[in-house]
Amino acid sequence: MFVYFSKRLLGAIPVLVVVAGIVFALMQFAPGDAVSMLISDEASEADKARIREAWGLHRPPVVQFLNFLAKAAQGDFGMSFRYREPVMEIVLARLPATVELAMAATLVAVLVGIPLGVLAGARPGSIWDSLASTFSFAGISMPNFWMGILLILLFAGHWHILPSGGREPWGLGLDRITGFLLLDALLQGRGDAFAAALKHLALPAIVLGTNMMGIITQLTRASVQEALHEDFVMTARAKGLSAARVLWRHAFRNALIGVVTIIGLEFGALLSGAMIVETVFAWPGIGSLLVQGISSRDYPLIIGLVLVYTTIFILVNLLIDLAYTIIDPRIRIR
Amino acid sequence: MSFSLSALRWQALRRDYRHLTGFKAGFGFAMLAILLAMGLFSPWLAPHPPNQQDLMAAMLPPDWTGPYVLGTDHVGRDILSRIIYGSRVSLIIAGAVAIFASATGVALGVIAGWFGGWIDDAIQKLVEIFWSFPPLMLAIAIVAFVGQGLGIVIIALTAQRWIPYCRVTRAETIALREREFILSARTLGASDGFIIRHHILPNVMLSIIVMTSFAMANAIIAESALSFLGLGVPPAIPTWGGMLSDARSYISTAWWMALFPGLAIFLTVLGMNLLGDALRSQFDPKLKSH
Numbered sequence: 156m157f158v159y160f161s162k163r164l165l166g167a168i169p170v171l172v173v174v175a176g177i178v179f180a181l182m183q184f185a186p187g188d189a190v191s192m193l194i195s196d197e198a199s200e201a202d203k204a205r206i207r208e209a210w211g212l213h214r215p216p217v218v219q220f221l222n223f224l225a226k227a228a229q230g231d232f233g234m235s236f237r238y239r240e241p242v243m244e245i246v247l248a249r250l251p252a253t254v255e256l257a258m259a260a261t262l263v264a265v266l267v268g269i270p271l272g273v274l275a276g277a278r279p280g281s282i283w284d285s286l287a288s289t290f291s292f293a294g295i296s297m298p299n300f301w302m303g304i305l306l307i308l309l310f311a312g313h314w315h316i317l318p319s320g321g322r323e324p325w326g327l328g329l330d331r332i333t334g335f336l337l338l339d340a341l342l343q344g345r346g347d348a349f350a351a352a353l354k355h356l357a358l359p360a361i362v363l364g365t366n367m368m369g370i371i372t373q374l375t376r377a378s379v380q381e382a383l384h385e386d387f388v389m390t391a392r393a394k395g396l397s398a399a400r401v402l403w404r405h406a407f408r409n410a411l412i413g414v415v416t417i418i419g420l421e422f423g424a425l426l427s428g429a430m431i432v433e434t435v436f437a438w439p440g441i442g443s444l445l446v447q448g449i450s451s452r453d454y455p456l457i458i459g460l461v462l463v464y465t466t467i468f469i470l471v472n473l474l475i476d477l478a479y480t481i482i483d484p485r486i487r488i489r
Numbered sequence: 490m491s492f493s494l495s496a497l498r499w500q501a502l503r504r505d506y507r508h509l510t511g512f513k514a515g516f517g518f519a520m521l522a523i524l525l526a527m528g529l530f531s532p533w534l535a536p537h538p539p540n541q542q543d544l545m546a547a548m549l550p551p552d553w554t555g556p557y558v559l560g561t562d563h564v565g566r567d568i569l570s571r572i573i574y575g576s577r578v579s580l581i582i583a584g585a586v587a588i589f590a591s592a593t594g595v596a597l598g599v600i601a602g603w604f605g606g607w608i609d610d611a612i613q614k615l616v617e618i619f620w621s622f623p624p625l626m627l628a629i630a631i632v633a634f635v636g637q638g639l640g641i642v643i644i645a646l647t648a649q650r651w652i653p654y655c656r657v658t659r660a661e662t663i664a665l666r667e668r669e670f671i672l673s674a675r676t677l678g679a680s681d682g683f684i685i686r687h688h689i690l691p692n693v694m695l696s697i698i699v700m701t702s703f704a705m706a707n708a709i710i711a712e713s714a715l716s717f718l719g720l721g722v723p724p725a726i727p728t729w730g731g732m733l734s735d736a737r738s739y740i741s742t743a744w745w746m747a748l749f750p751g752l753a754i755f756l757t758v759l760g761m762n763l764l765g766d767a768l769r770s771q772f773d774p775k776l777k778s779h
Contacts, residue, residue, distance in 0.1 A: 296759035301751030427625035
């Protein structure tokens, strides 16, 4: 198994190189001179040439790309045009916020989607089924930027019970240990900080998790319904097991493999959704960083972020493959 | 529980299911029809020109009896008229992305599935690379670097949308390739092109139709997301996503600016998704046999 995962990890490297190449090629289409991001337009030609040389922009794009690859292999993604700091440092500082949000959103999706799907699948045609169906289609079709705006309008603007954006109230004074605020608050025994962070996390996580919730509900419903017609379920019933036990231990467990697959597949959509949700809620993660990077044409930052996003996506799908072997003992990876 | 009782229950269930499918399809078709009508007849349906500003009438709340039924935005443009005109961009994008993505994806999928070998390997590699971008990420990169505009947004959204078509068509082509009627066509000396056109394509058509419904839903939501981020079509053209982007700054004072354009996106996308689901349960032999 170790060999299998090492192979998969190594196999991801050429993909990442091509992804970087595509983004690099796209950058060549960008209008204007990258130097204008670094120095004012009134600067003399000599100064511009100096800046160009200092940032390596005077070289042909192919050489720039190869240079980038050589450095990236050592974890150096270059300097951000805008922040004048190493891209990797900026990204790593903001990564925990996005991971925390994505995990919370997945949790929301799973905690709502699975029970709803199981209830609907166990009693097709019931009120639960209609409810789950309505809920899931609404969830799948919901534009997350709209939902975010509406929830801010209600919870922050109208009822004043939740904050409208950001990750923590000003002056919370929580030391960063892991970068995950909820975890940091627990580690420092700060109940007030935990509650404050949770309040800030609630709306973005619900909004980001809604699409995935809809998909999980539908898939769980279909899988449970199918599993309930299988022979092993009939055997379990014939053995005299309780309905709940048959449903959860036998039918649901078999449905779980599909659900886990869909979480992996949808995680990519969750990452893209995070760009929008983070922008709506002023969440200081890498999604809003990318949107800002694009508007300020911070090329090194953009390419670094695209690669980080792609790497996370590939890693999550690898983890999902690993999860299969735990959920379904019949699956053995060679 | 006796056998006959459970059979009866199943019959009732199936009836319910058909009811539901009918409702979904009806709702989906209705939304599609409304979208088409709004897009085609916008100049006649819209009470005001979409970009006509009236600063004296800025941020008027909805008034069912007044000249601005759904209210006005921050520069006094009529929300209803902008929603009606905004449907054009959604319609064009959804249609164009569906056409280009299905054409590309089906062509590559059939070629990969039919010829196999290194051609298949090459196309599979292409799929793997394009699929490793998180969705929307590639589109954002394309629009951010190449520039804004309707054509570029269409290309950007097609860049990943062809993949589901390619995967499904490839799998179905491989399954069809070994079937008797294809083998006999081959034995009779039919060319590759003939078999693909007359035997393979008609057989993958149903899946393509179902996927197209979902692809259109996806394209509409993706376009509004791009416009919302300010990366869509130029701001002079009214779009639903762009209207929402404007609304963000006035969220506490003018809720109608956010509510109605979003509702338009939501209902349209919901319609397409329900239509796709209804078509799938109608066409999918696995579901039908239940």
